[in-house]
Structure formats: C-alpha cells, structure tokens
Amino acid sequence: PARTVGAVFDGNAFHPGHTARDHLGVYAAMAGCPDSRVAELLDLLGLAQAADRRTRGFSTGMRQRLSLATALLGDPRVLLLDEPSNGLDPEGMSWLRGLLRRLADEGRTVLVSSHVLHEVQQVVDDVVVIRRGELVAAGPWSRLTGPPTVLVTSPDATALAAALAAAAGSVEAAGPGRLRVRGLDAPRVADLAADHRLRVHELVTETTSLEQLFLDLTTEKAEAR
Template identity: 85%
Template sequence: MNIEVTHLTKRYGDVTAVRDLTFTVQPGVVTGFLGPNGAGKTTTMRMLTGLVTPTSGTATIGGRPYGRLARPSSTVGAVFDANAFHPGHTARDHLRVYAAMAGHPDGRVTGLLDLLGLAGAADRRTRGFSTGMRQRLNLATALLGDPRVLLLDEPSNGLDPEGMSWLRGFLRRLADEGRTVLISSHVLSEVQQLADDVVVIRRGELVAAGPWSQLAGPPTVLVSSPDADRLAAALAATVAGAAGHVEAAGAGRLRVRGLDAPGVADLAAAHRLRVHELVTESTSLEQLFLHLTTDKAATR
C-alpha cells in the first residue's frame, strides 16, 4: 500500500512549512524521512493522517486521503507523541481503551504486550515508564489494528543500544511482511542500518528521494603506494572511460573513483607497481545528509 504525497503545501500565515512536496513511499521497505529541525517532517506526517489540513496538494494512503479510509486504524498506525498516556493507566488499560475506541478485539492487547516486550510491565502505571518503554507502548498502540502502513516520528528517541537493536529488527520484520514503514529520525547512524530508501527535505522542499545507497554514489578506493605517480597515470587511463577520477590524497596516497579495490590491485599488479594499502571508502548517510541539507550544498 503506497503513500503518495503530491505537490503538498502547507502555509501558516506568512510561513510556508511545506512547499510543493512530492514523493512516494513503497511497501516492503523501510523509508527514512529526513531533514533538519523545522524542515517540515512532522507537518507532512500530520497531513498524511488528517491532523493538519494542506493548503494545497494531496497526501494519500492506498490512493485515499486518511479521512476517507473505511477503518483508518486498521490501515495506518501512527506514532507522533511518546507521552500520549494517562499517567494513572497501566499499559494494559491504555491498550484496552484504544482497542475499544477503534473497534479492535480485546484479544489483541495481550498479544501486543508480548510482542513488544511489555508483558512484564503490563499492569504497571505508565507514569513510571522509561522513555524506551513509552516508545514500545506507542508502537503497540499503533499496531492494534494490524495496519499495513506505519508512520513513526522519532521512534528511537530514548532507546538504549539494546532497544535500538530491537527496534531495527522489529521494523525490518514488519517491512518484510510487505508493510509500508515511514520513519522520521535524527539518529542517522540508526537510519543507515535500517532504511532502504530515504526522503530528504529542507525548508519544506524535497532535495532527494530514493535508495540511499544509490544517492550516496559508488564507493571510492584509497590506495597507498610508493609508486603513486606511475599508479595514478595507469589508473587515470583505465577509469577515464568509466567516468571515474583519480586524485592525490596526500603523500603516496590516491583516491580512486570508478574502480573497486580488487580492480585497483589487479591493475597495479599488471603494471608491477607496489601497493601498501587499499581501503574502500563508502559515503555514510550522515555525510549524504549534510551534503544535501547544508546551505553550501543547497546553493551549488
């Protein structure tokens, strides 16, 4: 079930929070929704769920606006606020109330408490929950209707390393079941390990969308050689046809684009040139994000 955002705009007086935004989120993958603070991520997600009315454009789930879905909570599970709990309710109370409100069977509650690792805290009042436990309870609430689409705003906030590892595995399993998973997060190292695709916005506008590894481009190879000058000439002749590039990276070191590490090693051997070190350098999601969202990058 696709998420489709088409020419979406939201203005608050003289402030344009989202401007002519268009992107698609596919099922079966985890998509990271990224942008600096104030970029318009939360506003966009709230427009997807009908909590904010667009100034223009459309935001649909499975081809329909959220308000026209027959049973919204059975189609979309959303987590926007990690503190949306009555402090006097237990985790079990909270889930039973939401299940009754949405018409979901009470039997879902026990199953979700087990699934989210909250069975041991089911009868504790939420006022004593840690941030990580609140995140788990939020996810359980979103899953009450067994939805095909999940919209999660900063779901890893407050999680310790074990909790983050659990969340990665949990969301990956949901995507592998064919669900559509859209998460916004500032923890780029976590998104890099989890997300297949990314949507990056800046000041309410789209700057990039697609598989993040493709957006990052092919890796480069850093090579150290006492024969760097002759190796550079041989490499340049080889990678020129592949739109590659060879540049100096310090004394006796070269940075190569357009040829992988085995290819560099084979070429050096063919020319009887010495190689002391080969390192494959991949662009991290953080590097890509900063390149796409800083003022310097945006004005290129």
C-alpha cells in the same frame, strides 16, 4: 483507520494511572481488535514483564515501545513514526532496527522521520530530504549516494595511479601515498596492483553517509548552488 495507518507522534500520550495492558486494551477496543492482540504486542515490543506497571513510571524508551505497540494494534500496512528511537539505549536501538526492517520486509510501508541519521541509514531503502519545508531530494538510498569510492594506500602510489587511470579509473591524490579512486571497485584495484607488482598497504571502500548527504543538500553552500 487503525487497520490502515498506524502512527507514533507523541511518546507521552498515556494516562499515568493506566498500565501498559490497560492502555492497549482501550485502544484495541476502539479499533475492534481482540484482547489476544494486546498480549501479542506486549510480547513483540518487549513489554510483557512491564505489562501491569503504571505508565507514570515508564522510562522514555518504554514509552516509545508502548507507542509503537499502539500503532501496530490494527496490523496496519502503513506506519508513520516520528523519532521512534528517542530514549532507547544501544540494545533498544538494535532491537528497533530489526523490528522496522522485519515490518518493511513483510510488505508494509514504514515512514520514519528522524534526526538520528546514522541509525536510519542502517535500515533505510528510500530517502526524502526536506530543507525549509521544500523537497530537495528523494529516491532510493543507493541512487542518491552514487557509486562508492576506493581509498588505497601504497608506497608505489605514483605507479599505481598510472595503472588505475589506464584502466579507466578516475584517480586523485588523497595525501602522501594515498589515492582516491572512482570507477573501479576494491577487488579491481587490488587485481591491478597485483598485476603490476605494486604494493598495497590499505584498501578501503568509502560510501557517503546519510548524515553527509543531508548536510550536502541542506547547508548554506548547497542552497547557494
């Protein structure tokens, strides 16, 4: 089974008297993995210098790394990870994003359950949203968020709104001198403003965050809809 699916559900499943090397050695023996795999994973997960320390002294972040190393022992094609970034510092977060992206790019399926949505958003390909045990949305991240909008600030907002609407853009006021545009990307908005000799002070592409998508789909208002 360890060669098919690797799972991380509990970051504390270690004998406190074992070292990281001991722990991985036990699980490697059960999975039929060579000792060389233990050394390889200690290095990959950034635990080489702590390999002979007892796990009772490990920080939460180090426990997360050791759990992930355990899941990877059998070089599985599927990984199931529950809150893998728990306890990691900013450097550890960045390292984890790179590792998960690399594992996925190798052709593995990496399933991550997490409430740290701004972190997940940076590496996710597909999203599954569950509310009260029921599936409410699933699909590619780009499809669920829809096309981005463009926020433009201009002292010539009225004239610019007319030019953008004529070019098949959907335009709405977003405050004094500000417009929110749908249906046109930022380069097209900039080109139209230049063609009409209209001033632009700010041009920003807005995208829906994973956190906002989650809230839109799981709040009481969403449930009422």
